[in-house]
Amino acid sequence: MSWLRFFRRKRKDVELQAELDAFLSEEIADNVARGMSPEEARRRARVKLGNSQQVRESLWVQNSPMPLTHLFRDLKYAFRTLRRTPGFSVIAIVVMALCMGAAISLFTIVRSVLLRPLPFRDPARLVVVYEHRRTNGAAADSRTQVAPADFYDWRSKTRGFEDMAIIRYAGYNLTGERSELPESVRAAAGSWNLFQLLGVTPAFGRTFSEQEDRPGSTAVMLSWSVFERRFAGDPGIVGRQIHLDGRPATVVGVLPSWFSYPDAGIQLWRPYQADASSEFLQHHDFHQSLVIARLRPDVSLASALEEVGAVQYQLHLQYPHDPVAEDVTPRSLNEDLAGNVKKPLNLMMSAVGCMLLIGCLNVSNLLVARGAARQKEVAIRSALGARRATLIREQLAESVLICAAGCVGGIALSVVATRSLAHTWKDLPTAQGIYIDGTVIAFASVLMITATLIAGLLPALSTTGKAMMNALQASARTGASSVSRTLLRKSLLTAEIGITVVLLVSAGLLLKSFLRLRAADVGCITQNMLTLKYSLPEKKYDTPEKRNAFNEALLERVRNIPGVRAAALGNTLPGAGYWGDFIFTVKEHPPVNASENLPEALSRWADPGYFSALGIPLVSGRFFTDDERGARSYKVIVNNQLVRRYFPGEDPIGRHLHVPAHPHDGAPGIVDYEIVGVVGDTLYQVGKEPKAAMYFPMLEGTGSQMLAVHTTSAPLQFSIPVQRQIAALDPELPVSDVRTMDEVIGASLVNASLSARLVLVFAILSLLLAAVGLYGVLSYLATQRTTELGIRMALGAQRDQLLRLMLGDGMRPALLGLGLGLAVSFVATRLFQSMLFGTKPLDPVVLCCVVGTLFAVAVLACLAPAWRASRLDPMQALRAD
Amino acid sequence: MPGKTQPQAEMLKGTLDMMVLRTLVSGDAHGHTIAKVIEHTSENLLEVEQGSLYPALHRLEDRKWVSSYWGASENNRKAKFYRLTAEGRKQLARETTRWRQMTRAIGLVMGEEGGAQ
Structure with a gap:
């Protein structure tokens, strides 16, 4: 029994016809041979053959599975x-x-x-391991990135994982052998075992060796994209040198084209320890790295983590004054990326x-x-x-x-x-x-x-x-239509409208929070503000004095460009992201209990003119001075939020912040910073609560900078003049991220705007569908009730009464759906509460808008059929079937 | 033309397939030959109707007991030839055994009854 013959039955039929024809001619030939006349032979053959149509039909049926x-x-x-x-x-x-x-x-x-x-290779056994602060509960912010010192202890002291590797982000100025155009590239640093752990074999060359994963190593691996783009896809690059931040590095391998972990923007890989200071590797406060672990086949994730957790708890007890979490927590690779x-x-x-x-x-x-x-x-x-x-x-x-x-x-x-x-x-x-x-x-x-x-x-x-x-x-003349079917259609409609309301409410809330986000006050001047980034290579600018010289010269030159009102230089700008934070204690306060989290604040560096150029107000004290540089720069400015949280009812000026993770370059051993001023709060990212922040003087000699230029007119037209000033000071220095402040802030809104827009589109489509449904149902009802309406009219019903009657018929399911939808929304909107900004799940404005819109649309959709019904000619209505 | 005695109007159910397979043992044949062979061998007692022959042939082909190809007939006409497959040969053996048992059983029954009358 093959089902295929069903599809072959046409061909079979043709074949059968040919076969029957052949049979007929054979029979005729036989008959002629027997001595019949040709006509007789044909007649007899036909008689013998019988009804050939029937044969075809029976075969057709045989070939047609029912x-x-x-x-x-x-x-x-x-x-x-x-x-x-x-x-x-x-x-x-x-x-x-x-x-x-x-x-x-x-x-x-x-x-x-x-x-x-x-x-x-075997991705199911890979997990990302984070440190975990128990005091923060199970919330997302309880995950802390891992400090390398913790990682090395985990790796050497536990057996549950086959292997563990560590990754952190980095960035370099890339120049070629013959000093081609400089380019600033995003890079990552990974421990030597990372690629073996992931099961990635390089397209050319090899991965890092264990000996190469140490400070000062010159090994580098290229991503496929930079290999194709910058080195013309020539495998001969393996073994040759390139220049990173002006220092030579040897290409040991090229990664395959499909490899784009953790994201496609990573252009280079360096051994994890290559650019790390011994301090970074030994102290437990540099929480900037990601740990990937591969589980042993015979060990459960829980027991492997328990082992790592135990090591971490020992570290926590060992370093009570460092930000060492008590526990660890896993996350799947996918989820970690999706975040x-x-x-x-x-x-x-x-x-x-x-x-x-x-x-x-x-x-x-x-x-x-x-x-x-x-x-x-x-x-x-x-x-x-x-x-x-x-x-x-x-x-x-x-x-x-x-x-x-x-x-x-x-x-x-x-x-x-x-x-x-x-x-x-x-x-x-x-x-x-x-x-x-x-x-x-x-x-x-x-x-x-x-x-x-x-x-x-x-x-x-x-x-x-x-x-x-x-x-x-x-019979044809009963007035009433089937009640049950009308009921069915009305309940379908109610459900439709209910769901539409939920969508509309969600869309409205997202839209409102997007508008709130856009209107949020970052805390500084954002209009007519040009920003750009550069990073001074450490080889050329190897002392704080050289770096300060460049930075100050640049500020001076930029401020003299006609049309520039002010310029600010810092490691980062408001609205440009989290950047980094430090744990601190207040020297004048009693020590913090071991069970409590140590205070932490965002870390920022600022030039003396930073705050006034960005329009960040001074609350008390003073800004930095030009004199606070090098060894005299152990001063700090804090923001309002830090004062509110850690100096309640106290004057912070003159107090000292003890910041162990920020040893001072100019004066070794000093980690106490005197508070000289308090400034207004700024947002590090729109949509996030303002966070405590401390600003250190840029003139202590930092090398990685963001420049903000406040201009009198459209800021982007100043980008070339500003870049020209940089090139005049150092033609080899690449500049990146030339954007206006509005763009910087807008970039963090893109996603909020996208989800708001998409959900709004879905909601509007749904509203349209619901309106069409409403219109359809009422039109149908109106035709069904034509006779009834005719009788009503004949008995003296007024047109507006009929209009009301029909409208009521359509509006009832609409209003019921509206009520149900609102009730469901109350529950549904709580589920995405965390995506809302400055908007409550039961925002009255949004709810009113939704109710109003839906009501208006429903009335519009019902009005046309209801109007038509009320304009019926009673005589015709009565005659109509 | 040979005198036609009253041919067996209805063939025993299921026997046509068997007879077609048996006919093909002596060599490939097209529909007309198969019908003629059956009629002749049965001394014209059996008449094969086209209405059952062709559906039977297609059914056998469907079950892969015979295969078919187009070729030239003895009169040099285009005709569809059928060939017994190995599977068909086994099926024929099975059917023949079954048939022998059946006829023997029926013969026994009928013989006894005939004796009683």
Whole structure:
């Protein structure tokens, strides 16, 4: 029994005909040989052959397995039905395609980002290990990056993991052998065993050796992109030298093109210890690194972590005055990369799910209406003995076709949508390509089947139930339509509107918090502010004096450019990110209890003119002076937030901050800094609470700088003059991230704006769908009740009474849906509360807007059919069937 | 033309397939030959109707007991030839055994009954 013959039956038939013809001619020849006349021979042969049509038919039937035939027939009929009403079909398919396309795109991203294992050897056994502060509970901020000193203890003292590797980010000025154009590149430093641990073999050359992973090592590995871009893909680069920050480094290997961990922006890899000071490696306060561990096959994650946790707890007890966490906590590689996008992704996935559900309900609703028209046909056929299953199957065929076409359209749409979404969404991890694979296709198929059932089963069940016989009894002139079907349509509509309300509320909240974010006060001047970054190479600028000389000369030159109001130089600027922090104690205060967390504050460096140029107000004390440099620079300025938290009701000026992690270059051993001033708070990132911060004088000799230039007019036109001043001082110094302050701040808003916009689009589409549904249902009701309305009119009902009657009919499910939707929103919006900024889940403005919009749309959608119903000509209405 | 006695109008169910397979043992043949051979061998007692022959042939082909190819007939006409496959040979053996048992059993039953009357 091969099912294939079903598809071959046409060819078989042709073959059979030829065969029969051959038989006929053989028989004729035989008969002629027997001595008959040709006519007689033919006649006899035909008689013998019998009805050849019958032979063909019986073979045709034999080749047609019953279920398949029925399926084919149902689909054919459904196709014809759909073709008869192209308007309906096109709308339904477009709706399904839009909804499915959105769902498939988002699933593609979720799959690529969260679900697909990273392309490493046996990725299931890889975990990222963080330090964990028990006092902070299980919240996200309880994860602390790992200090290398802790890591080395973990690695040497525990056995649960096969191996552990450590990574941190770095950056270099890259120049070639023949001093080509300088370029500042993002890089990472990884312990020598990292690539073996991940199971990555280099495309050319080798990975780092254990001997190379020590301070002063010159080994470097290239990423594929920089290898192609800068070294023309020439494998001969292996073994040659390049220059990093002006110092020679030997290329030992090139990573394969698919390797883009932890993100695609990493251009170079260095051995972990290569540029690390011994202090950095030995002290327990430099929490800047990521630890990846590979579990032993026979050890459970819990017991391996317990072992590491025990080591960490010993360290915690050993260094009570350092920020050493008590415990460790794991995170999967995928989740670690996805970090910030997981929540918005889940939120959008839910939004899209809601929209898809609305789409299905809408198609279902339309099909119920069509089912009504076929009610009598169905009733008669079932009276004649058609089985219910057959009738349901026939009706499902239509929704199968709609959903299948929608699914194909959706996949096509999602190819485009996924690409543009992945392009716009800057936060998405880039360690994996985002593409449609087998799992996504399988997901799409499941989606299609589910959608088919939701959209098709309800109408099919409703038109074929026991009550169907009533259709036969119901004569043409009964006024009332089937109450049960109207009820079904109304409940579908209520559900649709309910879900729409939830989406609208979510979108409204996200939009409002985005607007709040955009309007947030960063705490400094943001208009007409040009910013850029540069990093002085340590080889050329090897003393604080040289670095100060360059920085001061640059400030002087920039301030003299016509049109420049002021210029500020610091290691970072407000709104540009977290940068770093230090743990400190106040020298004049009693020691902090061992059980309590030590105070911490953001660490910043600023030139004397920094605060006035950026417009950050002085609260008390004074700014830095030009004189506070080198050995005399152990001064610190703190912000309001730090004073509020750690000096409540106390004058901080003249007190000393003890910052063990920041030993002073100019005067060794000094880690106490005198507070000379208090300044206003600034936000390190829009959307985050202001944090305590301390500013150290830039003139102690820092080399990595962000320059902010306050200009009188459009800031970007000053970028060339400013860069020219830098080139005049040092033509080899690369400059990066030339942006306006608004752009810097805007960059941190891109993601908030994206999720707000996308959810808003979904919500508007849903609203549109709901409006169409409402309109459809009411129009249907109006036609059903034509006779009834005619009688009412004949009995003296006024037109506005009828209008009210019909409006009420449509508005009831709308209002019910609105109420239900609001109730669900109260719960649903709490789930993404953490994504909101300055907006409560029950924001009254948003809720009012949503209620108002929905009400208006519902009235509009109901008004047209209701108006038409009230304008009926009573005579015609009574005559109408 | 040979005088036609009352041919067995209805063939015993399931026996046609067996007879077709048996016919093909002596060599490949097309539909017409198969029908003729069966009729002749049965001394014209059996008449093979096209309405059952062709569906039977296609059924056998479907079950992979015969294979087919297009070739030229003895009169040099294009005709579809059928060939017994190894699987078909085994099937024929099975059916023959079954048939022998059946006829013997029926013979026994009928012989006894005939004796009683």
